[in-house]
Amino acid sequence: MNRRNFIAGAAGALTFSGAIAAETVAETAAAEATDPVFKAFADALPQHSWQMGYEGLQADAAPMTLSLRGQMPRGLRGALYRNGPSRHSIGGVRYHHLFDGDGMVQKYEITDAGITHRGKFVRTEKFIADSKAGKPVRQTFGTNPPDAQPITGPDSLNVANTSVVSHGGELMALWEGGSAIKLDAQTLDTLGPKVLSPEYAGMAFSAHPKIERDGTLWNFGVTSHLGLLSVYRIAPSGEVLKTETIKVRDIAMVHDFAVTEQHLVFLLPPLVFDRDRARSGETFLDCHVWKPQLGMRVLVLPKDHLDQPQWFDLPAGFVFHVGNAWEDTTAGTIRLDYIRSPDAWSPLHGLRDVMSGRFERTGNAGIAFVGLNLKTGRANQTLVNQETEFPRVDPRVVGVKHSQLFTTLRLDTGPRPGFDAVMRMDVASGKTDRYRYGTDVMVEEHVFVPKPGGSGKEGDGWLVGTALDLKKKAMLLSVFDAMHLSKGPIAQATMDRVMPLGFHSIFVGA
Template sequence: MNRRRFLRHALAGASALALAPAWLRAQAGRNGPAEFTEGLRAHPWLAGWKSVGGESFGPSTAQIEGRLPKALAGTYYRNGPAWYERAGLRYEHWFDGDGMLHAWQLGEAGISHRARMVATSKFRREQRAGRFVVPAVGSRIEGAESIRNNDDMNTANTSVLCLANRVFALWEGGSAIELSADDLATIGPVAWRDDLAAAPFSAHPLRDDDGSIWNFGSLDMLGGTGLLIWHLDRQGRLLTTATLKDEQHGYLHSFAMTARHLVFVLTPYRMIEGKAFFERLRFAADLPCRIAVVAKDALDAPRWFDADFGKVYHFADAFEHGREIVVRAARHGNPSAARSPFSAAMRGEVADSDDPVDLVELRIDLASGTARWVETGIRGTEFPTFDARADKPGRSRIYAPIRHGLALAPYPNAIAAIDVRRGRMAVHRYGDEIMAEEHVFVPKPGSRRAGQGWLLGTLLDPVRGRSGLAVLDAERVDAGPLAMAWLPYAFPLGFHGAFSQQA
């Protein structure tokens, strides 16, 4: 097939990249900063959703409590939405904020931090205009101007990919945006191949044992159905792509991977008229999830399974045991609330979460062709991470922020190391006032046994107005941090990060 015709064939029956699908043509929002500011005065923890006031910060030296391990050296990159307000208007959806990339530099000299807005075409356009002019996925924008493709509204606000000394800010609906690893200056979008410019490259790529990268892009983001599968080598060169077709609309934010297979769980949904994408979207709890199991050496021969409805944003580990694939996931209990997490906080209002999240297992029986969800009894976990080096199936510990004991905010205030197989959990509670974000696992240099490493996790202390970084021994989480580093200022909560051992 002619490469330049690839997307036209992949999206047969869907909108072309140069056309704006209906979900990009959102209308006006009514939320304002004044209401949020009023709520913030009464509830300091709403600082987790406060807009930043500048395009860049630092470099700043963090104040360290405890002792940083000598062998831990490199940069921890974090990404998340940070710019929520313009010209008296405020986004209504957490996923809409423009991305800010953070770099925590760790080494013998201590810990330093810098942060910079990702200068996407959307962000630059709205900086020039001084107001919101680009459609958003969750908020209605009055008088939104036309766009050419997905990258015109790419916020680059979700995750980070470190690949061959290069750094990319990721969003689920468009291109990876490359930034300078040194000063976080934006270089621009990366197509991986010319005819794939602006094609969705999701925010959750997975790294294989050989260093290569697997990822997907949802064709629903282009008005179609199905997936685009990506495979890059360890240097960032495109090895292959494939399309995965399905007639049912299915939403997915991430995927899972075993040694031999990729696993995609598509949550069914329907669309109603009006408003922005996430307000028009209705997860269809009366329909089954469609599950594609794709052998890495046979991308064109997926096996499809159905399971009872379940809404998952993030997966933990996955493994094969005989003829069964087991995937661990954070499953949301309230599909309606999952469309717009912490929507009350975005408005400056206080509301306890009405979206319980359980750690569950999806068990896919390759012999019988069936799939089912199995409860683990573990509650309240999101943003799970793990060490993939387990020597036996199912032995990986899962690390996840949780809410433990009294907490000032309806948000995690602790980090847990979870042994699902034994039903055990080791917890460190940061305190009533601290808001704990995702913690990533970093292997100790030269180590081989699973769990030998550190956890790096960012924190928000809204009462003292500061953001921080915690370093814990992954094998002794309940012993508390080896070191904590605090900045003299605070940032809004982010989503995902990645550690690069290049100092």
């Protein structure tokens, strides 16, 4: 898409339900002229095909049928739900950070009749307010509009753009700093915030809940300005069983965590919240300061005594995502794997750069294997040099010993962000099995789907995920035999339109 078309597309009349402001091309062009991020992205479009994954949309994605190559496994019926930031600009003003965009939940529905895709923006309070104004009027993770409306609570800023969970009979879009937002699983219509309890209404509910084998859901939330970590335990029915809030010194930016049979484990990178910066009006992102002298702190909470923390220390590094953790009872140790970066360049700079059409190659994010000795209080860490992200395991081994770790992988993408391959790693031997899509394909997170009626053995299932084919300007939905990735997809569907690159997904069986 050239710059003129980009500007015209951003200026087109929006077609969302509710009272939405229509804009003229002239108004948008005027805003674009004063917004350096919007201008930089538009100017760079002719140079970088990868930017099509970050242009964003201005309307819901109507249902579209995909073409299929190969045959979908008979047992794979249901829907892949994806979430991610999808409205990156409004009124000629472009958000400054990838985390800022309004969330759109996409649904790839697999039936005997074929595969259908649709996508709908989550109608959060913020989305509706910005849409009515025809420009950003609410603060975001990395952008503060000059005339921002007052914040009345966490959900004033909720963009619901990070992940999805299906639990207790409800489908919910997830963010970091506010409520889960309930959706209609069939239509993707927004049903409203999920209220866990009156005293926790609007409190932070993380985008990475962990669902144990019995269906129990654990999650957490961080209230940065108060230095609080809240923990939630929710029954398979959706009933809240327990909530606990503890004070944490030098509260960090925490995106994910792990569960074991007896403990919760939190990795706190030294990207810590600074109250003085918050008082001065900085964005939420810029309220965080990189303090490597603190190291990577590890907080372990016993499930039955959440008020009795145990702390461990690791070398400084940054983490977004955790793979899995389990109790090594013989050694009295918790084993854990996560994706480690040497510093916080990605959230502070890299994910800003893509919004301006820039890319800079920096230090790799590799896999870290950790041991936390509960008896001695000592921690050890081993690093594997694989440039990866989005670790997933077979959901049947969440919280217990696992042997296989699935990730996206960067092999040879050239001068662009993102990943071009998927990988399975045997965590005991370190051996890998991988499939490379190619330089011109941007790979999103893939998830493991157990095979219904299969052996029940870890790894008996499929790896399912999406990718953007830059040459074809199309989305790919691929299905692999999870234990034989190098053989390539056993089925692959193609959709002839580009969707914004997102973050996390789940598969819900029919």
